[in-house]
Amino acid sequence: MLPQIRATGVAFTVISFENAAYSYGGGELLSDISLRLAPGSFHFLTGPSGSGKSTFLKLCYAELAPTAGSLTLFDRDVRSLSRDDVALTRRRIGVVHQDCQFLDHLPLAANVALPLTVAGRTSAPSDLSDLLGWVGLGQLAEAKPPSLSGGERQRAALARAIIMGPDVILADEPTGNLDWEMSLRLLTLLVELNRMGKTILVATHDLNLIRQAKPQLAARVLRISKRRIQLAGADL
Amino acid sequence: MTARSQNDRVVPPSGAPATLTSFTAGAMTFLAVFALALALASGRLAERWASALDRTATIRISAPDDQIAMQTKAVLDILATTPGIESSRAQTPDEQRKLLEPWFGPDLPLTDLPLPQLIEVIEATEGYDSEGLKQRLSAEAPGAVLDDHTRWRKPMAEAASRLRLLGYLSILLIGAAMAAMITLAANAALSANAQVIKVLRLVGAKDSYIARAFVRRFTLRAAAGSAVGALAGTIGVALLPAQDAAGGFLTGLGFTGAGWLLPFLLPLLAGGVAFAATRQAAFTTLRRLT
Ligand SMILES: Nc1ncnc2c1ncn2[C@@H]1O[C@H](COP(=O)(O)OP(=O)(O)OP(=O)(O)O)[C@@H](O)[C@H]1O
Numbered sequence: 105m106l107p108q109i110r111a112t113g114v115a116f117t118v119i120s121f122e123n124a125a126y127s128y129g130g131g132e133l134l135s136d137i138s139l140r141l142a143p144g145s146f147h148f149l150t151g152p153s154g155s156g157k158s159t160f161l162k163l164c165y166a167e168l169a170p171t172a173g174s175l176t177l178f179d180r181d182v183r184s185l186s187r188d189d190v191a192l193t194r195r196r197i198g199v200v201h202q203d204c205q206f207l208d209h210l211p212l213a214a215n216v217a218l219p220l221t222v223a224g225r226t227s228a229p230s231d232l233s234d235l236l237g238w239v240g241l242g243q244l245a246e247a248k249p250p251s252l253s254g255g256e257r258q259r260a261a262l263a264r265a266i267i268m269g270p271d272v273i274l275a276d277e278p279t280g281n282l283d284w285e286m287s288l289r290l291l292t293l294l295v296e297l298n299r300m301g302k303t304i305l306v307a308t309h310d311l312n313l314i315r316q317a318k319p320q321l322a323a324r325v326l327r328i329s330k331r332r333i334q335l336a337g338a339d340l
Numbered sequence: 341m342t343a344r345s346q347n348d349r350v351v352p353p354s355g356a357p358a359t360l361t362s363f364t365a366g367a368m369t370f371l372a373v374f375a376l377a378l379a380l381a382s383g384r385l386a387e388r389w390a391s392a393l394d395r396t397a398t399i400r401i402s403a404p405d406d407q408i409a410m411q412t413k414a415v416l417d418i419l420a421t422t423p424g425i426e427s428s429r430a431q432t433p434d435e436q437r438k439l440l441e442p443w444f445g446p447d448l449p450l451t452d453l454p455l456p457q458l459i460e461v462i463e464a465t466e467g468y469d470s471e472g473l474k475q476r477l478s479a480e481a482p483g484a485v486l487d488d489h490t491r492w493r494k495p496m497a498e499a500a501s502r503l504r505l506l507g508y509l510s511i512l513l514i515g516a517a518m519a520a521m522i523t524l525a526a527n528a529a530l531s532a533n534a535q536v537i538k539v540l541r542l543v544g545a546k547d548s549y550i551a552r553a554f555v556r557r558f559t560l561r562a563a564a565g566s567a568v569g570a571l572a573g574t575i576g577v578a579l580l581p582a583q584d585a586a587g588g589f590l591t592g593l594g595f596t597g598a599g600w601l602l603p604f605l606l607p608l609l610a611g612g613v614a615f616a617a618t619r620q621a622a623f624t625t626l627r628r629l630t
């Protein structure tokens with residue numbers, strides 16, 4: 105068997121914040137964040153609406169850069185990344201965005217396969233339909249995104265986020281529009297992906313979902329409160 | 341589906357901006373064909389006038405019949421001793437008839453007309469002193485007038501080469517105007533697709549990938565529109581009346597020989613201009629948008 109270089113080598117971090125802060129015209133939104141997401145870890149991120157959960161995720165996929173302190177993605181400082189580096193980094197990070205935007209002129213299947221297309225790769229048609237079937241969208245492969253319901257869009261976004269087999273999956277309120285059954289199905293998928301070694305961060309205010317997950321895996325819960333990110337206790 | 345067509349499909353059809361690009365490229369190329377024809381014809385004219393008339397002059401002797409022969413001899417003698425003149429020769433009645441034939445017909449009774457005697461003068465490379473020659477002529481052959489062509493030749497040749505310059509300048513301006521229009525159209529298409537560009541960036545598309553989808557589209561549109569314009573313009577030029585023997589300016593406005601292929605280089609040029617303009621616009625917009 106090949107030696108596990110990463111396991112025995114220097115500590116490798118996927119996402120690492122050090123005294124990072126993010127402020128915009130309206131003032132400081134996130135302050136003094138020091139946080140490491142180790143490979144293979146599973147985190148939930150909670151906090152009141154408007155506390156900066158989406159902003160934190162945007163920092164994690166280099167849509168925004170911290171205004172103070174440092175942030176490293178895959179051991180590289182985000183400030184040193186060129187625009188092409190950012191593109192390449194995003195191929196290793198699958199994101200389910202809170203607003204789930206798609207290319208409205210392309211059918212769902214092409215949208216789900218988009219990360220492969222822009223990376224110059226093609227998907228085996230069977231893999232694509234398996235994936236669509238798994239998120240319950242097998243019948244809608246040819247539908248255009250504007251005709252989909254909110255929940256269907258979220259499932260499609262999840263399929264798009266994982267089609268590249270990314271190292272990290274960031275999900276912003278992925279169950280916001282899903283019923284409980286579908287939410288559990290999505291959670292199961294995330295748990296499975298985590299068991300395969302993916303690093304996962306889920307922003308959610310659905311405490312039931314977090315409770316449901318706890319027995320299944322060693323998830324940590326981060327909470328944003330007073331502009332800081334803290335590890336939440338067992339009081340969930 | 342080929343990878344390329346799939347790559348182009350990630351950006352929705354560009355509609356009006358793309359149509360504008362085709363139309364602009366077509367119209368501009370149509371104009372450029374005429375500017376090119378003008379520039380080439382003026383160039384030929386400038387060369388012909390400059391070289392054919394170069395170093396020649398004419399002396400015209402108008403005098404009563406009985407003095408013509410005497411004055412002609414006197415003029416030829418003067419010319420023979422003037423430095424800077426290579427050769428001189430009196431035109432024969434036959435040559436004079438040929439000269440007048442296009443205007444008066446072949447049956448001209450030359451002897452009955454009080455025609456001036458013409459003497460052709462060919463200048464040596466170093467040139468002669470035209471003022472000095474005029475003075476000697478007026479002293480010894482009062483009926484002789486030196487017409488050294490330069491009086492009208494120079495401005496004509498100059499006008500022709502100026503016209504050529506204007507023709508090429510027009511092509512440049514047409515190209516610049518086309519680049520500006522295509523940049524505008526590309527910017528409109530890019531802005532209309534800001535959302536698409538954002539999604540593409542989020543799923544890991546490089547700038548060059550996104551730019552390529554736009555650049556390819558606008559380059560092809562411009563080249564195709566331009567090809568139509570070039571064809572129409574060339575047909576227009578070909579339908580002009582044929583060049584006549586006298587080589588008059590307007591009738592000489594066609595292309596000659598391989599020159600007929602030149603208009604078809606314009607679509608390549610238009611494609612190149614569109615490529616550069618769209619690429620520039622795309623990278624600028626991408627940096628601004630995401
Ligand atoms: N660049 C910016 N300009 C103006 N306002 C901003 C900017 N970035 C963040 N904000 C504000 O910061 C706050 C946090 O936004 P964010 O979307 O991160 O919150 P959230 O925790 O995801 O909320 P929700 O649970 O409702 O999704 C909002 O009030 C938002 O308007």
Ligand SMILES: [Mg+2]
Nearest residue numbers: 157158202276
């Ligand atoms: Mg949010």
